[in-house]
Amino acid sequence: MAAHVYIADIAHYEGQEVTLRGWLANRRSSGKLHFLQLRDGTGSIQCVLFKGDFDEETFKRADHLNQESALSLTGVVKKDPRSPIGFELSAKAMEVVSEAAPDYPLGHKEHGVAFLMDNRHLWLRSSRQRVILGVRHTVVKAIRDFFDERGFTLVDAPMFTPAACEGTSTLFEVPYFDLGKAYLTQSGQLYGEAAAMAVGKAYVFGPTFRAEKSKTRRHLTEFWMVEPEVAFMDLAGDMELAEQLIGHVVRTVLAKHRQELVSVLERDVTKLENATPPFPRITYDEAIDRLKTARPDTPIKWGDDIGGDEETLLANMFDRPVIVHHFPAEMKAFYFKRDATGKYALGLDVLAPEGYGEIIGGGQREEDYDTLVQRIRDAKLPVEAFDWYLDLRRYGSVPHAGFGLGVERTVAYLCGIHHVRETIPFARTMERLKP
RNA sequence: UCCUCGGUAGCUCAGCCGGCAGAGCGGGUGGCUGUUAACCACUAGGUCGGGGGUUCGAGUCCCUCCCGGGGAGCCA
Numbered sequence: 107m108a109a110h111v112y113i114a115d116i117a118h119y120e121g122q123e124v125t126l127r128g129w130l131a132n133r134r135s136s137g138k139l140h141f142l143q144l145r146d147g148t149g150s151i152q153c154v155l156f157k158g159d160f161d162e163e164t165f166k167r168a169d170h171l172n173q174e175s176a177l178s179l180t181g182v183v184k185k186d187p188r189s190p191i192g193f194e195l196s197a198k199a200m201e202v203v204s205e206a207a208p209d210y211p212l213g214h215k216e217h218g219v220a221f222l223m224d225n226r227h228l229w230l231r232s233s234r235q236r237v238i239l240g241v242r243h244t245v246v247k248a249i250r251d252f253f254d255e256r257g258f259t260l261v262d263a264p265m266f267t268p269a270a271c272e273g274t275s276t277l278f279e280v281p282y283f284d285l286g287k288a289y290l291t292q293s294g295q296l297y298g299e300a301a302a303m304a305v306g307k308a309y310v311f312g313p314t315f316r317a318e319k320s321k322t323r324r325h326l327t328e329f330w331m332v333e334p335e336v337a338f339m340d341l342a343g344d345m346e347l348a349e350q351l352i353g354h355v356v357r358t359v360l361a362k363h364r365q366e367l368v369s370v371l372e373r374d375v376t377k378l379e380n381a382t383p384p385f386p387r388i389t390y391d392e393a394i395d396r397l398k399t400a401r402p403d404t405p406i407k408w409g410d411d412i413g414g415d416e417e418t419l420l421a422n423m424f425d426r427p428v429i430v431h432h433f434p435a436e437m438k439a440f441y442f443k444r445d446a447t448g449k450y451a452l453g454l455d456v457l458a459p460e461g462y463g464e465i466i467g468g469g470q471r472e473e474d475y476d477t478l479v480q481r482i483r484d485a486k487l488p489v490e491a492f493d494w495y496l497d498l499r500r501y502g503s504v505p506h507a508g509f510g511l512g513v514e515r516t517v518a519y520l521c522g523i524h525h526v527r528e529t530i531p532f533a534r535t536m537e538r539l540k541p
Numbered sequence: 542u543c544c545u546c547g548g549u550a551g552c553u554c555a556g557c558c559g560g561c562a563g564a565g566c567g568g569g570u571g572g573c574u575g576u577u578a579a580c581c582a583c584u585a586g587g588u589c590g591g592g593g594g595u596u597c598g599a600g601u602c603c604c605u606c607c608c609g610g611g612g613a614g615c616c617a
Contacts, residue, residue: 512617
């Protein structure tokens with residue numbers, strides 16, 4: 107009985123007899139030779155079956171197997187210059203673990219987006235999706251390692267929350283026993299602030315839900331966000347932490363996935379190689395000036411949000427992510443600290459290059475109790491709902507700051523993928539709840 | 542919610558000025574000892590998104606509804 111090996115490790119077994127287990131991706135034949143393309147999750151390899159090595163029934167069956175049939179193939183690993191991976195399997199025995207039904211929906215030709223998303227559970231088997239899933243895994247691990255190495259503690263925030271974190275946004279409502287209604291969290295930040303006062307450096311990492319009817323390539327109704335929060339840190343420290351995190355994630359992904367990014371996703375990785383700190387920093391005022399200069403006819407004016415097109419225009423002025431900071435106070439949520447003039451919120455956004463948009467949003471928080479109460483009132487939010495949050499300002503309040511990084515937008519940027527729906531295994535959008 | 546594009550074979554699409562419903566892939570059968578989106582031959586496969594209208598005649602023109610893609614607003 108030959109040892110089972112994975113295709114990714116095939117180079118170590120040249121000349122040896124091994125068993126491969128996987129799924130039939132494609133097959134070809136030239137009569138007395140059948141070529142079975144086997145995929146096992148780590149790679150894909152061509153297995154060659156010669157008629158003389160098999161009994162008639164098995165050999166015939168090999169040429170009629172349906173796509174995605176599960177197979178176990180035993181044979182000798184042979185070096186072959188014609189193979190894209192340098193090796194192929196000269197099969198001597200085949201076991202059909204389970205024959206696939208004949209109507210596997212995904213063929214080898216192109217498919218439309220809607221069809222692929224309907225078949226997302228099967229689409230994941232493609233090499234493209236396998237690479238994206240791998241990059242996402244690496245991104246998540248790199249983020250955890252980054253914070254772990256810097257003495258942060260992971261503090262999980264709840265998914266069920268009693269009220270809006272920021273007030274106005276549309277939240278998903280769920281019934282909650284005798285307590286009435288609960289809402290799915292739209293940010294773990296307020297809990298992250300509580301955690302920072304407990305452990306100094308905390309980060310929240312989990313899914314986030316937005317019921318807004320956004321239909322763009324940058325939006326999902328359910329997405330993952332990592333939100334560090336640090337006591338005694340100001341806006342400058344926040345910017346440094348943000349660029350260090352992104353720099354670390356980009357470096358780690360390049361080190362591990364460079365080859366796949368280039369060959370499978372056709373990503374121009376030179377665009378990622380530049381993404382090393384320090385990142386350029388511009389104020390909101392400067393951003394508006396730059397936009398007006400670059401495109402004099404743009405209708406944008408001071409106090410406006412920087413929209414998708416402007417964001418892309420701005421980001422393309424730099425060869426790496428750019429940090430925009432000091433926003434008009436009215437633009438930002440109630441908990442942002444303001445500068446001495448009161449005109450600006452100490453917020454920061456990090457815009458990824460190439461139109462991938464805002465991948466980080468955050469800033470320094472208001473630590474003064476009275477000011478914060480006033481802000482909550484100004485925002486027409488119920489102060490009682492924030493009593494526990496205000497306690498953080500009553501018992502040893504300190505300056506602190508943090509941010510949220512969107513995992514899907516980051517993966518899209520790294521992979522060079524147009525739409526974030528491909529960067530999460532099972533995307534939830536306005537029009538899609540299945541599979 | 543608004544703007545925009547689309548819905549024709551299992552999939553991707555073509556179908557011109559209104560005149561017999563098409564191709565490639567996939568499926569089936571057969572052929573080939575080096576194919577690799579294999580190739581070659583033959584073959585099966587249709588409620589042209591639903592409804593209504595104009596017309597001798599509608600996949601095609603008009604109205605309407607449904608579904609989906611992209612974008613805007615808002616945000617990660």
